[in-house]
Amino acid sequence: MRPHFVPRALSTALSASALVLAVGALNEVAAQDAPTFSADVAPILFENCVRCHQPDGIGPMSLxxxxxxxxxxxxxxxxxxxxxxxxxxxxxxxGIQAYKNDISLSARQIQTIVRWADAGAPEGDPSVLPPAPDIPDGRDFVLTGELGPPDFVIQSTPYTVQANAQDQWWSPNVSFEGVIDQPRYVRATEMKGSYPNGAKVLHHGHVTLSMVDEQGRRSSRPLGRQGVGKGGDLFPENTGMLIQPEGQVNWNLHYFPIAEVVEDEQAIAGVWLYPEGYVPEYETIGEQRFTADMGGDMPWAGDIVLPPHSVKVQQGVHVMDRPVMVSSFRPHMHMRGREQSVEAIYPDGRREMLGKVDNYSHFWQISYAFEDQVAPLLPKGTVLLITTVWDNTAANPINPDPRQWVVFGQRGVDEMSHVWLGMTYLTDEQFERLSAERTRMAAAEDGG
Ligand code: HEC
Structure with a gap:
């Protein structure tokens, strides 16, 4: 801390050298008080950064x-x-602030890092350095750490990603023959590019199972959805996604070149199952897409039109025809995206912000996983209001060209406007029971 203001009487009373001395002493005190790497900064980096900033990670350098x-x-x-x-x-x-995968820093942690850097990044006493965290092997799925290896792994067919080009897409269909022999409940899924370079070129992707049940009914379920910075999907306790043995796997991969050829890239997805015969209480359908671009009588997303140098807001509504529990929230826009939010308007008129990003970056596809006890429980008739804000001005640091008109499209320079929500539809009875549990928990907290 430097003195900003020295009273005139004091400054004339002090000789110039005394002032320098005083300021020097203050700086010394500041340096002594400064956070050090070993004691203060390393614990933050180990907890919040090195999962990506390690030699095998997606971060550009190790920390x-x-x-x-x-x-x-x-x-x-x-x-x-x-x-x-x-x-x-x-x-x-x-909005809701309790997330299972929260890696954000508190204001205090940010201050610690800022003060450390400002003080010249001192090391401090290396003997107090905490042990380095276990760094997962880049070949493993992240969820393996928690759940052990997946019950089965599926793989896309090879695709060579060019060194220098625009976005590239690859959508092969692969047989699901013989992977499972009876209907099973999925507990978790995780998808990734192959090790080591596939993970760097895969911007995002989906792998869905188009399946047929014993009655001949067709449906599809996600066996993995991936995006930069998104981990796997572990469903809440006692919640599973039912899959059938008959079907076909559809890959939908969006690659982004990294200035080197990535030969024969094959994306993979790991799937963790509940034990054979186990029927979880709640059945989820995984992530479901909700658009803000309703289009009215226009084709899908025909209403995304951003004039040059404009900031545009778009809203879309979806009415829940059944009660539902929402376990996660993943915004999706492209380079002009700035904000996106999901609000609930309950049947009694009450309005609640569930989640909002106000600092969106197209380079990331983060899924915000609500803590189980605050995962939104929405009664039938709830309106979900999705709001998208785009910034097509020069103030948007990643805007490739604010002079362009921008419309809907697959490329990063085109736009999109939807959120992915982890949806577990409930029976009325399940909804009543879960709501009553929440009320009981809230009362217990108030009481004690
Ligand atoms: C989920 C993975 C991930 C996490 C967690 C993460 N980073 Fe990064 N970081 C990246 C990637 C990828 C980039 C390069 C792209 C970008 O800048 O967005 C990056 C870029 C950076 C850069 C810029 C490097 C440069 O040369 O410009 C710094 C500095 C940085 N990260 C520091 C941190 C710190 C400090 C933390 C923890 C408080 C952290 N990161 C957490 C993945 C991550």
């Missing part, structure tokens, strides 16, 4: 050692202060 962190201290300071790192784009002033 495991003091030498590495010190080299990047000023960039770390800048990215952390601006809220760009770690990637977590939720507005912390509205």
């Amino acid at each position: 495991l050692s003091y030498q590495e962190a010190r080299r990047y201290a000023s960039r770390i300071r800048q990215k952390v202060e601006s809220g760009e790192m770690p990637p977590w784009h939720l507005d912390k002033t509205v």
Whole structure:
């Protein structure tokens, strides 16, 4: 801390050298008080950064050692202060704030990093350095750490991603023959590019199972949805997704070149099952897409039209025809996307913000997984209001060209406007029971 203001009487009373001395002493006190890598900064990096910033991770550099962190201290300071790192784009002033996968920093942690960088990134006493965290093998699924290896793994057919090109898509269909021999409940899914380069070129993708049940009814379920920064989908306790043995696997992969050829890339998806014969209480359908671009009488998303240098808002509504529990929220726009939110308007007229990102970045596809005890429970008749805000001005740092008209399309320079919500539809009886449990929990908390 530097003195901003020295009273005139005092400054004339002090000789110039005394002032310098005083300021020097203050700086020394500040440096002594400054956070150090070993005691203060490493615990934050280990907890919130090194899952990506390690030699095998998707981050551009490792932050495991003091030498590495010190080299990047000023960039770390800048990215952390601006809220760009770690990637977590939720507005912390509205909506639900308890998430299973929250990697964001508290205001205090941000201050610690800022003060550390400003003090010259001191190392401190290496003997207090916490042990480095276990870094998962890049070949493994992240969920393997928690659930063990998946029950089965499916794979796309090979595709060579060009070194320098625009977006590339690959949508092969693969047989599901013989993977499971009876209907089963899925507990978790995780999809990724192959190790090591596939993960870098796969911007996002979906793999769905188009299946036929014993009565001949057709439906489809996601066996994996991936995006940069998104982990696997572990369904809430006692919640599973039913899949049938008969069907076909449809891959839908969106690749982005990385200036080197990635030969014969094959995406994979791991699927964890509940034990044979086990029927979970709640059945989920996984992530379901809700658009803001309703289109009216226009073709899908025909109503996305961003004039040059404009900021545009778009809203879409969806009425729930059954009660539902929402377990996760994943916004999706492209390079002009700035904000997206999901609000619930309950049948009694009450309106509640569920989740909102106000610092969206197209480079990330993060799924915000609500903690079980706050996962929205919506009665039949609830209106979901999806709001998208695009910024096609020069103020948007990743806008490739604010002079362009922008319409709907697959490429990053085109736009989209939808959210993915993890949906577990409920019977009336299940809804009543879960609501009563919440009320009981709230009362217990108030009481004690
Ligand atoms: C989910 C993965 C992930 C996490 C967690 C993460 N980062 Fe990053 N980080 C990346 C990726 C990928 C990039 C490069 C693309 C970009 O800048 O968005 C990056 C870029 C950066 C950069 C810019 C590097 C440069 O040369 O410009 C800094 C600094 C940084 N991260 C620091 C951090 C810090 C500090 C944390 C934790 C507080 C953190 N990151 C957490 C993945 C991650």
